[in-house]
Structure formats: structure tokens, C-alpha cells
Amino acid sequence: MDPATGQVLYTHDFIDSATALTAADRAHAAHLAWRDTSFQHRRECLEILGGLLRERKDEYGALMTREMGKPLAQAVAEAEKCALAADYYAENAERFLAPVHANTDASRSYWTYRPLGVVLGIMPWNFPFWQVVRFATPALAAGNAALLKHASSVPGCALALEKLYRDAAFPAGLFQSLFIDTDTTGLLIDHPTVKAVSLTGSVRAGKAVAARAGAALKKCVLELGGSDPSVVLADADLDATVSACVYGRLLNTGQSCIAAKRFVVVKDVLEPFTKKLIIRMAAAPMGDPTHPDTILGPMARPDLRDELHRQVERSVAAGATLALGGVVPDRPGAWYPATVLTDVRPGMPAYEEELFGPVASVIAAKDTADAIRIANDTRFGLGASVYTGDGALGERIASELLEAGNCFVNGIVKSDPRLPFGGIKDSGYGRELSPLGILEFTNVKTVWVK
Template sequence: MERSIQTINPATGEVIETYPLMSDEIADTKVAAAHAAFEQWRAVPLAERGEIVRRIGALLRERESELAELMTREMGKPISQCGGETGLCAAICDYSADHADEVLGDEERDFDGGRGLITYQPIGVILGIQPWNFPVYQVVRYAIASIIAGNAVLLKHAPNVWGTALALEKLFIDAGLPEGVFTVLLIDTDQTERLIENDYVRGVTLTGSPAAGRAVGAKAAACLKKSVLELGSNDAYMILEDADLDSAVAACVQGRIYNAGQTCIAAKRFIVVDAIYDEFRRRLVEQLSAIEFGDPSDPETALGPLARADLRDNLHDQVQRSIKAGATCTLGGELPKGPGSFYPVTLLEDVTAGTPAYEEELFGPVAVLIRVADEAEAIRVANDSRYGLGGGVFSGNRERAVHIARDLFDTGMVNVNGYNMAQPELPFGGVKDSGYGREHGGFGMREFVNIKSVMIAE
């Protein structure tokens, strides 16, 4: 019996499309075709690969409206935020094309008795398992780095954004990428393990939860294949006594509600020193209280629905369990009536170690406010997490903030006196339960290549 998956508009609950699942046999055929395409693509000069990647970026800009409508319809992203996502993806393409030669070009080093050549060679087919929260960016982030390095790429996207996945496949081909170099697989989670075992698949990258990361990382390791994992986080933002409160509050609000809070590097825990806690809290409550959810297709809407009803229910359960464990719900915290998977802006206080709001990732518009005595306790609480993806420090003393960010904050990325998301020029990735490996800034281009030494006798 043929299995299928439906995509649902999270703002209305209406069915968008029904997609038949690919059989294992069809998936295997596509993997073999990807390997055959790789054998041809690897021989294309790096400069030519770069030009195709540049054209992908140009088409992303041209088709911004089409992709925006898809993202808003499939996962509820406010239409006003979609342009930023496609713009970032186009910038990633441009950066990759501009810097591929310096990142992937051959290097020479002398050694005793000869000359060494270091070359970065593609390894084959790379499987990407990606989530729904940034339907275009999550794909471009890993795919472009591997494609420009000469690999072929498979995409197992989240089922609720399969329309976006197929639109990207068409866009890549329209930009001149040979068929088979980027392939969308409409398969279920239970089919993915077989793909990792496939001899043609040489590497696996996943963005998702720690549980998914453990499963995929363990399977890849059992098959002796490299993996890159970008997992969740409960990013802490420290606000010290000399911080500019206007900019700190504005950045924290933006960092918490952007994309309905469904962002791995969202600002999630606000750790505020006692000296300014009350004033920071007053301003935070004032700004958060003014944000209401609404129709994501309306350009004026700042907060759309969560991507699926089950995600909304899980978030609400975390909030309720936190309240039962002693947290105070200052704002929100109630399931709204009516269609759609909306959730109100919520603020939890009096959160202590051991509660879900302290220990877990809250993937939605729920902020956690924690009072600490001083800088030392702020650093301790910020690092008191099994996660380590991003975070932030606010201080009027920039040198002090940079020192904390550089030397004392146990995360892969740190913001100082602001909130920034991924940047094409800078490495992206985490430590601890937030995963391993790096993307962006040229680092992703070297994750799935054979760094080969050629020793030439003199």
C-alpha cells in the first residue's frame, strides 16, 4: 500500500498538498544517480562550479516572493521575515563562490627530502537531514558548501516543507546545476537509516534535536562515515549592570520572537544581574506584552503560528511543567482558542535548575528570566547547560564583554551587545549537546572533503 504525507497550513489547519512517499527502491535509484552525477561533477573546474553557485544565489533573489509564499504557507513564517532568509541564502552563495579558491585551492609545503602538495578533493554523495524552521536556509547552508567542493547532495527535508524542498531542487537545476548533483528524497524517517548504510553515501549532516543527533551520529559512526551535527540549544544572554538597557531589551525581544522563537540560536534565557533586574524586567514585560500573534501572510504580523500543532502542544507542556516546578508565568502561558497552532508570547520567572525552562530548549516564543547576583554567577548560570550553540553578553565595557565571550562562554557563537544570526563569513556550530562540526565562513567547504597529501620526492 502506498504511503503518503500531507502538508498542513499551520495558520489555518487546512491541507496544502499530499505527497506519496518514495519507495526504498526509488530512493536507492536516486542515490545511485547522485553518485553517477558526482563522478561528472567532481571533474568540473572549481571556477565553473563557483559560477553555477553564484547563479543559484541570483535565482534565490529572483524567486524570493515565490519562496516566501511557500514558507509562510507551509510552516507559518511571517511573510515579512522570509526575505531575510532568502537574502542570507543568496549571500552564502556569493561568499562561497568568492572564497572557494582560497579555501579549496591546492597548497604546497616543503618537507625533508621533497615537496608536499595538499589538495582538497570531494568524497562523494552527502546526505543532509534538515528541519522545517528555516526551510530554505537549512538546505542552502550545507548543500552549497558540499556542492562547490565537488560533492553531490541528497536532501531529506522535514515533510511539512516538501513543497519548498522541491522548489529548491528546480531552482538549482534552473541555475545550471547538473541533474543528480542535488536530489530531494521524499522519504520518511524510518527509511533514512538505510540511506546512511548505502555505500554511495560518504557523509551525513543533520540539523535537529540532540536525540536525532545521537541516532544519526551513532549510525554514521557505525558505518565509519563522517557526520556534522547542528543540534538544539537554550542560549543564554547575560545582561550586566553597565549594559545599555534600551539596546539590550530590544535585542532580547527580537532574539526571542523572531520566527516565532523557532530558532536554534534564539535568545532563550535572559540572565540579569540583580542591580538592574527590576528595570530590565519592567522594560521587557512592556515590550513583550505589545506583541500579538496573527496571520503570517500579513506583512504587519511579527509573530506567526508554530509550524505544527504537536510542536505547540509540546511547548505548552514544557511551560506547564515549569510552572508546576515553581516558575512564575508573568505573561502568556495559555493555549489560544480557534484554528491554527498559535502560541502567545510567554515570560517565565523564578526559574531554577532542574525545571524544564532551565534545562530544556523551548522552541517557541517563551522567554526565561533569571536573576543572578553578579557577573560571576551570570557566567556560571549561562554555562550551566548541556547545550552550547550560541549566546550573548551585554555590557557598556566592550573589552569586558569580549573577554567573557572569548574566554569564558562555553558556546560555539557569542553575540556582544546585539543579536545576530548566522553570517556567511563566520563559522556556525556548537559544542556539548549542540553538536559538532562547522558550517559557513569557508569551514563548511572542508567538512566533507578528502584532505589529501601528495609527497613529491626532490
């Protein structure tokens, strides 16, 4: 469905379970040959992958925009970011996977990293290329195979990704996109040739997949929801801080696990910060996502928009102030305006839940210690930011006091191929990207020689 118009673009059918299990066996056979290929050969495939992503960035960007409404400039940038991940592992995979020697009583002892086999990736719609490339590229570089169960609302992206890896000279069957339902997904997790699962999605989905995989004693990496706080201290540069906060809140129309969602502001600067925030949020009107200058496009689906609106309404009914937006436009599609809630307190959806859309929740804090307490007062732990003029203080808060997997000082939380990415608490476990990401789906094998 085109989220800008509400029109159905195309439909697709799920494959049956027998076909899916056959695909898993095919992936396993491809893995058995691939795992013993040279790193030089894998590097060549990864280099082709990066080149194709840059060559096709406009095509892929238009596809993302059409299927899930991402503003075109952001969609093209997503394809370019995928190319950076391919470059990173092309350059570094061999070094990351090199044996590590240890001095023991043996003549030779070391540990090595061997691929697990077929990894099932269950991926969402909001970054339909990046989240797949983030999981699949290091997995393939390590010698694994990958099966993709993509969100059903982005079938064109799923097919384009399968063709991308095939065109990059990865062996037939090594990366496959499967149109499967929840029941068949469970059967794949149980299937003997599937050795591990990577999921990016909701907490509910993560718990269900972790339980199914755990019952089969299979490795999981889970990147789940987030309600990232942006802590604003009294000495912060307010203009720069507000600029970063608005960008972080509206990127991808607010539909990001690591989007800035809760703005925890000390009372000394609460009023000027809030005024500036409202002005900047109001300056981001909804627009045609295919236009290169659009910042705020439609949300991905009407049901997602409706759920966000209910959270806003429930927060207002509980005492929050609707300072901007909060009205569903009378037009086709999944549109929702930039919205600001103030006077947000515990017990409200805007405080307790993840608001997956362009809604900023402003929460007052008495002082720095109280702001840190509020920032950590959440079941999520994916990302957090702190804004301050004291760099040393900001670094201490980020490194020691904020309870999240990704903590940034004077900037929005973002993923980077060179840095580990993942969360704690209800935001999941395991890490993607960096050297740690490529090691997640390997057998760390100790070798001892007398």
C-alpha cells in the same frame, strides 16, 4: 498543513527504499563528473543560484509562510540570505580549496582538498531554505553531490529547492530531494555511495544519525538544539538590550536553535530589565503571517505548540511565575502568545530544556561571575550573548568564558556565511559556513613528491 488555520494543504507519499537507493547511485554518477569540473564552471552555477534566489525571493517567501508559518517579511529575508551564501562561495570557493604547500624533505609536498562524494542532508522545517542552502551550497562547490531528506511538513520547499539547483545549471542528479521515512534514511546512511551526513535537528535525531553513521565510519556534521543564554550585566544599556533580546526571542516565532531563550540577569538590573521585557513582549501580538508587518506568527504545528505549553505549565507548577502570556488561544491553527516566565530556577523545564517557541525565561544572577556560571549550566552549547557597557569585558567573556560555539557581544546570535557556525556539548559538532564549512566534506589529502 497551514499552521495559521490548521487546514491540510496537500499530502505526499514516501518513495520506497529501492527508489531512494537508485537516487543515491544517480547522485554518485553525477558527482564523478562534477568533481573534475573547473572552478570557473562551479562559480558560474553559484552565481546563477544567487541570482535566482533574489529573483524568486517573494515566491519562496510565500511558500515558507504557507507551509510553516514564518512571517512573510522574515521568509523573504531568508531567501535573500541564501543568496548571500551562494555569492560567498562563488567568490571564495577556489581560494578555500587551493592546495597548501609545505616545506619538507620532498621536492614538492602539499595537501589538497578533494570531495568525498554524496552527502546526505537531513534538514528541519524551521528555516526550510536557509538550512538546506547552508549545507548544500558549500558541499556542491567543493565537488560533492547532495541528497536532501527534508522535514515532511515542508514538501513544497523541498521540491522548490531541487528545481532551484537544477535551474542554476547544476548537473541533473547532483542535488535531489527525496521524500523518505526514517527507515529508508537509515538505509541511505548505510549505502556505499553515500559518504557523509549533515543533520540539523533535535539532540535525539542527532544521536541516532551519529550512531548509524559511526557504525559505517562515515563523517557527520551535526547542528542540534540550543538553549542560548543572554547574559545581562549591570552596566548594559537596558533599552537596547531588551530590544535585542525580544527580537532574538520572537524571530521565527521563537523557533530557532540559536534564539535567545534564557535571560540571565544580574540582580542590580533584574527588576527594570524584567519590566521592560514584559512591556516589549506584550507589544508583539499574534498576527496573520502573510501580512508584511507581522512579527509573531503561528508556530509550525499544533503538536509543537502543545509541547511548548506543557513545558510552560510544568515550569509554573515547579514555582516559576507566569508574568505574561502562557494561554493557548481558542482558535484554529498552532498559535501561542509571547510569554514571559520569571523566577526560573534549576530543575524547571524553562531552565533545563530547550523551549522552542515564543517564551522568554528570566533567571536571576547574583553578579557577573554567577551569571556566567548560570549561562554555562546547560547541556547545550550552540550560542550565547553578553550585554555590557564594557566592550573589553564583554569580549573576554565571549571569547574565553562562555561555553558555546557562537558568542556575541551586545547583539543576538546569528549565522553569517563569512563565519563558522556550530556548537559543542549536546548542540553537536562540526562547522558550517566560512572556509571551515566547505572543508568539512573533503578529503584532506597529503601529496609528497621525491
